[in-house]
Amino acid sequence: MKKKPNFVLMLHDNIGYGDPGCYGGGLMRGAPTPRIDKMASQGVRFTNFNVEAQCTPTRSALLTGRLPIRSGTSFITPPGHIYGLAPWEYSLANLLSDTGYRTALFGKWHLGHSEGRLPTNQGFDEWFGFPNSSDETLYASAVGFDPSYARVPCLWEGKKGDPCREMEPYTIENRPLVDEMIAKRSVSYIHHQAESDQPFFLCVWFSHPHHPVLPHPDFADASGNGAYADCMMEIDHRVGQVLDAIHTAGLDEDTVVIWASDNGPESVPPWIPAGDTGPFRGELGSVFEGAIRVPCVIRWTGQIPQGRVTNEMISGLDIYPTLATLAGAAERVPADRPIDGVDQSAFLLGKQEKSNRDHVLFFIQNDLYSIKWKQFKVHFKDVVQAPGATGQLPYPAFVHELSAPRIYNIVQDPKELYDILLTNLWLFEPIIKIANEFSESAVHHPHIPTGGDGPIA
Amino acid sequence: MKKKPNFVLMLHDNIGYGDPGCYGGGLMRGAPTPRIDKMASQGVRFTNFNVEAQCTPTRSALLTGRLPIRSGTSFITPPGHIYGLAPWEYSLANLLSDTGYRTALFGKWHLGHSEGRLPTNQGFDEWFGFPNSSDETLYASAVGFDPSYARVPCLWEGKKGDPCREMEPYTIENRPLVDEMIAKRSVSYIHHQAESDQPFFLCVWFSHPHHPVLPHPDFADASGNGAYADCMMEIDHRVGQVLDAIHTAGLDEDTVVIWASDNGPESVPPWIPAGDTGPFRGELGSVFEGAIRVPCVIRWTGQIPQGRVTNEMISGLDIYPTLATLAGAAERVPADRPIDGVDQSAFLLGKQEKSNRDHVLFFIQNDLYSIKWKQFKVHFKDVVQAPGATGQLPYPAFVHELSAPRIYNIVQDPKELYDILLTNLWLFEPIIKIANEFSESAVHHPHIPTGGDGPIA
Missing domain, CATH: 3.40.720.10 (Alkaline Phosphatase, subunit A)
Incomplete structure (x- = not known):
């Protein structure tokens, strides 16, 4: 090349x-x-x-x-x-x-x-x-x-x-x-x-x-x-x-x-x-x-x-x-x-078989709606709207949103129909870790509000 | 060969x-x-x-x-x-x-x-x-x-x-x-x-x-x-x-x-x-x-x-x-x-481009539930159970089942979600023709009941 x-x-x-x-x-x-x-x-x-x-x-x-x-x-x-x-x-x-x-x-x-x-x-x-x-x-x-x-x-x-x-x-x-x-x-x-x-x-x-x-x-x-x-x-x-x-x-x-x-x-x-x-x-x-x-x-x-x-x-x-x-x-x-x-x-480029990613976070507006980790997907249904809707993270986001999550295995259940939460609570260990890492990063690097000009910190 | x-x-x-x-x-x-x-x-x-x-x-x-x-x-x-x-x-x-x-x-x-x-x-x-x-x-x-x-x-x-x-x-x-x-x-x-x-x-x-x-x-x-x-x-x-x-x-x-x-x-x-x-x-x-x-x-x-x-x-x-x-x-x-x-x-064998079929009839038990014709699918929701459940056709089947059909375009709408009946009543012309042909054939060749031994006629 x-x-x-x-x-x-x-x-x-x-x-x-x-x-x-x-x-x-x-x-x-x-x-x-x-x-x-x-x-x-x-x-x-x-x-x-x-x-x-x-x-x-x-x-x-x-x-x-x-x-x-x-x-x-x-x-x-x-x-x-x-x-x-x-x-x-x-x-x-x-x-x-x-x-x-x-x-x-x-x-x-x-x-x-x-x-x-x-x-x-x-x-x-x-x-x-x-x-x-x-x-x-x-x-x-x-x-x-x-x-x-x-x-x-x-x-x-x-x-x-x-x-x-x-x-x-x-x-x-x-x-x-x-x-x-x-x-x-x-x-x-x-x-x-x-x-x-x-x-x-x-x-x-x-x-x-x-x-x-x-x-x-x-x-x-x-x-x-x-x-x-x-x-x-x-x-x-x-x-x-x-x-x-x-x-x-x-x-x-x-x-x-x-x-x-x-x-x-x-x-x-x-x-x-x-x-x-x-x-x-x-x-x-x-x-x-x-x-x-x-x-x-x-x-x-x-x-x-x-x-x-x-x-x-x-x-x-x-x-x-x-x-x-x-x-x-x-x-x-x-x-x-x-x-x-x-x-x-x-x-x-085909030099490695696996992706370097095992999870994705999904937000809508100011709320963490879902985390996909490996074949699992946790939905946080009862999301709490951020105060003031300025795009700032309602920290700690995850705790607020834990009231009624649903978990799907998207390989077994691509249509996300069968909630496996009650038999898979172990999943919260990796999921909470991912959510906390994100929250932590947001504390150190606060979000830019919509319409904002630059870093807040 | x-x-x-x-x-x-x-x-x-x-x-x-x-x-x-x-x-x-x-x-x-x-x-x-x-x-x-x-x-x-x-x-x-x-x-x-x-x-x-x-x-x-x-x-x-x-x-x-x-x-x-x-x-x-x-x-x-x-x-x-x-x-x-x-x-x-x-x-x-x-x-x-x-x-x-x-x-x-x-x-x-x-x-x-x-x-x-x-x-x-x-x-x-x-x-x-x-x-x-x-x-x-x-x-x-x-x-x-x-x-x-x-x-x-x-x-x-x-x-x-x-x-x-x-x-x-x-x-x-x-x-x-x-x-x-x-x-x-x-x-x-x-x-x-x-x-x-x-x-x-x-x-x-x-x-x-x-x-x-x-x-x-x-x-x-x-x-x-x-x-x-x-x-x-x-x-x-x-x-x-x-x-x-x-x-x-x-x-x-x-x-x-x-x-x-x-x-x-x-x-x-x-x-x-x-x-x-x-x-x-x-x-x-x-x-x-x-x-x-x-x-x-x-x-x-x-x-x-x-x-x-x-x-x-x-x-x-x-x-x-x-x-x-x-x-x-x-x-x-x-x-x-x-x-x-x-x-x-x-x-x-690839000798002709098109199938020789443009419709299929779908039955459940003794009832005509649906006809698929080209890209259209008519569902007859209010099906009438055949008298005696012997497998005999409740003739004329189609008229009995016409009360609340739904029509889907399965190419545009493979999930069969959007009923297009009210803007596509013309579809009943070909659909009724298909249903009548079937009904006619069933009159001339009555169905064998479940457990029956041979032709009824």
């Missing part, structure tokens, strides 16, 4: 675990996904890839390697709030930029919608896309919407050093076209970067299949199985466009390509049924497996063994330190704050 | 759609299934293979090509009843026997437990196994069981022409060993038949993973994920033993191998959680997809294209006419009774 590898991180919005063909969907769900399936056969396919319960926290976890509750990004904030990645965060784009990478993000951000918290403020050289979420395209045509009270959502673009600018309203009319725009920018970027000696980090954060579920006109009725399946066909096509660009640019062996969903599907009328969670229960906004276990495929031609399928536990948090290592920049991972991701590079 | 192909029909008892690796289970479910997965890669894997809601009717459908309600086998009958395939039925074993095949069944029968209704009465040259179901192994050790009131279930064997005989009690002690016995007899049979010029039809109807979920000692704790996963590992191993026998006998290209589950999983304490239905709802005894859609793989080296995955609709009913055609004996399929299976040989 002559230079540092490029990274292309494709993310789709709310695809269910059971939707892609290689995850048991595809034709069975009315939409073949040959490109994603082929990419899986050329790399590693994860069957235990864990993300956060919602868009914002997953994207935060990917870009910081930190549990979103630490950075004030543990939930989706309604318009009007200041939110997003605080300037103090050192994003993966910052890190790779400082390592000599060119960086770009095309598509959905959802990590801030005010100047100072946009992609070009967080390490990306350039950005085209939309700051929040595609449901906002419904605003302008909503009954009673009044732009004197709320902003009309827009498509934005910007380059580092200059303020980002609103290009045009992001509405129900251009919502079907936005993934084509994102793909076109990405393809053009890849071809352009291929002429450079610098490696690049490209985030392609598509809008589909988030509601409103409106495929590009080229894919409308393409599946014969409704708009969601049409979107899945478009999704597969867009992934193919990006992969084709990498190939025709001669960058297959120089590029680590990651494709994933940001969280499980959601059911929003009239776009129901939408995504399918496959064998799992729950959906977006819960911490059942249907919400937090998503499809993820990683390919690096010539480096990652082909056709591997693994049920080893991985988290979206791990992308940060793993890519840092692959870029030869592990020393740039901040030491002054908790980094919850673990370096999975050796596992990814 | 020099001679007629052999047929090996392996059936497992209550495996869930989501259990095998090639169906999204495997490692994710704590038990790798490399042999089944490899067999799938060498043949065709069905993602829309439909069976009946219970053991007895599925086995009846496979062996007669007739909807079990027609033959008095539409439900599991409790001990004490006369039940099973009436002598009048012309089983696949009869048909292939008359075509020059040697025939054997090793394992579970569940199509009669009295002389005259055992495998060797229904066209099989020989049988080893158990007449009913493995739950009976619990009888002898059940609190209060008294053998003066109910028979101690046994392992049986027999050869055509002689009465079958009880060999030894089938109990909790030898229940873990029975699949090894079945595999050994099958392997030996295959090697023996390889020396013959006659083709053979071998049914290998294993006991696992039906409750009591007790793996062979060689597999106890093999998975580290409990008894069900251990059984799945044994299941894969047993499939491998049969495939190895076919291979070492040099019969790969001469043998059509079918592997399937007889119906979805069931949850019987203390063996819960057991099988997983993958993306589907429901389990054994219902007509939700989790009950009636099962894993099925068919391999015929050199004849069936490799690595095909199809969501085309197939029914267990189709095995009968399909195998008859592959054996060059289509003309032996009876013309004096309704045959509900359709010949899928051209589809199976």
